Amino acid sequence: MTEENETTETSKYTQEQKIIAAVWVHERFHNNQTWNDINRNFMARFSVAPPMRATLLNWERKLFSRGNVDDREKSGRPLARRMHVPYVKASLEESPDLSLRERAKILGLPRTTLLKILREDLNMEFEVEDDSNSSETSKRHIAYNNGKWKKKKISETIEINTTGDEANELSEG
Structure with a gap:
């Protein structure tokens, strides 16, 4: 590794x-x-x-x-949550059906830290299996049950090309 x-x-x-x-x-x-x-x-x-x-x-x-x-190397406190990433990853592989709250309790982590690890460090998102309720509530406020954590899909990025004159104006501004 x-x-x-x-x-x-x-x-x-x-x-x-x-x-x-x-x-x-x-x-x-x-x-x-x-x-x-x-x-x-x-x-x-x-x-x-x-x-x-x-x-x-x-x-x-x-x-x-x-x-x-x-x-220069940035000063400041390193992210302590990074040391928990392998344990969260192993927990997901071992028991993928655990709820967020149960997983946080077992790992001894705050739910917010577990969410940051899942979303930012492991690049995962929660997919709801039952879509009948998805139009009523926003994605941010869905309950973390009736679904699974899955890797995020990579979205296509759109590049905007500028002509030389536009680039010169932008850089001089």
Whole structure:
């Protein structure tokens, strides 16, 4: 079993894009490039809308002061609930018909923590087997009985492509 990295990358830009853009920003005076030139070059090379000017300057500062564009490790308390994930997963496999309340009691976890583990860490959702009552109540307020916890279905994401001019206006704003 492989160990997952605790810090997750949330940026929509790759390391390569960040480093190249940071170098372009750093050399912009030497190469007589404007911000529009940098944005156009970014769009042409990577086919992705360029980041805002402040982001580009931030990448330049990080690259030339620390030697990389990575964020510093975040301080703060780590999520304690992550240590319970394997136990919840094993509990689901062992007895999938337990109610949320019963499972929380057996595992010694608060129901809210168990819900967060199921929804966020295990990427699951509760599917009601009897759909006759689904139109009357919202999905948020359904009782956690008459159904099962199942893996969420991956939804398709829609990408919005912008033209170079729109991307330049967005990044200069």
